[in-house]
Amino acid sequence: MRTEDLHINVDRLMKRLDTLAGIGAIEGGGVCRLALTDEDRLGRDLVSGWMEELGLAVTVDRIGNVVGIRQGREDCPPVLTGSHIDSVATGGRYDGSLGVLAGLEAMAVLDEAGVTTRKPIGVAFFTNEEGARFAPDMMGSGVHQGMLDLGEMLDIRGIDGRRVSDALAEIGYAGSESVGAFKADSYLELHVEQGPVLEQEGFTIGAVEGVQGISWTEYRLTGTSNHAGTTPMHLRKDAGYVAAAIAVEARRLALEMGGTQVATVGVSELRPNLVNVIAAEALLTLDLRNTKEERLQWAEARLNELIEGIVSEEGVGVQSRRLARFEPVTFDPDMIALVEGTAQRLGCRVKRLPSGAGHDAQMFAPNCPTGMIFVPSQGGISHNVAEYTAPEDIRAGADVLLQALIARAG
């Protein structure tokens, strides 16, 4: 059988997904495996065990990343795949785990077919991708690729006050492999989309072009509390109105800009928050994302102007605070083309699209050719126990991963 005709065994992959989802299982079919907890340890033990069964050379590095390498005909940097197996507190069973277990499945298929690739192929799971217990997120892959400092990260305390270094030691994953020196030939990650685009538009595979840049700002507006009945419209300094007007302008701007621009006001709070009192204070957050740094900067600047205008017209005060800012990441054109071409060859409807969420892959992008494969998330739902991807889509995504890894490893 030619390697081009190899397919993954979807039953085996679904069974592994089920088994892993049994660890930290919560009501509704989801999981709670916060990074470096006992549940994470049990998940790590399970997946490391599978890596060893497959004969991979397994290492654990100093931030707890686990990498399993399948030897190639040549001793050169491996083609790497992987993702994470930690979750948010009410996570779904596919987020992260799919990429790791599909990587293992690819190894199993190569073993069964007796294929040895030219380059080695590796599969990894990275520590604390979610950032739900320890901030920042993508901690393990960040340290792995030299984007984050090991010492600083080991010193970080979680929401429960526990330090990363202590938590790593407690679960037995404070490894000895040094970090920052790992060279990959390339990195390719399969992940659920966590958004609705593929499903809504009828695509099975997403060839991910990059990760959107993120700009988070918090605004505190200070107006004047007053009687809703006795204060004429033109004498108001209504912090609540200003908050609403900002949210409406953000929506309008995103629609006007089009492309990948999104804008969300997810937090909005008024004080005193009474039916007949004009709000004295409002708090809101603005989440702006774009795949292009210059467009994101333009959106930030334009909204600043608009907010200045609204605020000064109403006569309210404003204090703003940057909560987060990440530049966009662009994936390698060859890797995007590889995913797209492989999907087409396999008869899948494939769409190029950006990722709105952050992923381990973005830490690799500056260092080696990097790409991602998305499969549809039903209803676009993620970080939710109701997260779901159909088995036929999982099969398609894992097949694309398998064939792309073979193509890359030669």
Added chain:
Amino acid sequence: MRTEDLHINVDRLMKRLDTLAGIGAIEGGGVCRLALTDEDRLGRDLVSGWMEELGLAVTVDRIGNVVGIRQGREDCPPVLTGSHIDSVATGGRYDGSLGVLAGLEAMAVLDEAGVTTRKPIGVAFFTNEEGARFAPDMMGSGVHQGMLDLGEMLDIRGIDGRRVSDALAEIGYAGSESVGAFKADSYLELHVEQGPVLEQEGFTIGAVEGVQGISWTEYRLTGTSNHAGTTPMHLRKDAGYVAAAIAVEARRLALEMGGTQVATVGVSELRPNLVNVIAAEALLTLDLRNTKEERLQWAEARLNELIEGIVSEEGVGVQSRRLARFEPVTFDPDMIALVEGTAQRLGCRVKRLPSGAGHDAQMFAPNCPTGMIFVPSQGGISHNVAEYTAPEDIRAGADVLLQALIARAG
């Protein structure tokens, strides 16, 4: 001395205001005299005592309203003035008390001048105008004028579970005077504006044309919670955006309608209220007021249309609930003209304006010629310990009250 040249004694009036403000005094110069509490009893005892010192015939009715009548030359229905001496929990010292004590001051001036008017003049303070302990507000004046049922009101329980009838008995103000039979020649009430119009526009006296109608509606919006990064703008069902758009439309409509129309979104809450999650739910309230019932109805209808449009375009669900609805009250043209003319004769800048807040006077409006005199509230602030009206404005308002009462009583 001609009665037209009589003036109130502002020092005596300010002293009485100070003395009454000493009962239930709270930090910042305000008062807490919730209806039918011990503080209210002490205030009632003080003011009733002053009524008796002035030789008024004092009665207490079954809902606890206290009325003091000064005899006229003829035995006919009295010209009545008054207001309330109960307060909200963090009330100001002028709200209500000014109208009652300025009425007493007018009596004192007539006594000193040896004037007996043709018609009797009465001064009253009505039970539970604020509604802060027992709902509804304007309870005493409502029962007094047959707008509210005595039995029902006596049965109402307060925020502390106490019944009105029991609380009245406990403080010794469950009077024996029957209610619903009182006929007044007319009713004229002096009150602080509780809004910023007079101060902002440089007027000393407001000739109140009526009380605005009030429409309160609560909206619960149900959208779809989703990832702020991965959900394209056109696939969103953002309950938070819809809430913001409604608030902006309400503002725009009020400005477009002009006149006395005001619109306020005072309550706005999102769920889950997270920076990177599109809101699944939003709660907001809409407070609409107008002096004209048909305009208020038009505003309600127009906003319903606008909300229907926004909601259906975004694809979110909406449930609305009416929280309150009062029709506007129009005061008697002769009484408005009397206030205006008296103020002009006394050299005060006077403006006709509606009241945005409810007052005891509105209960009298359907039964006898009724009017109100407003004096400026500094910064428009009320229901707040920082409530303030300058002594020269208090003098002007009390002088207008004195002269208007004399004119009306003959």
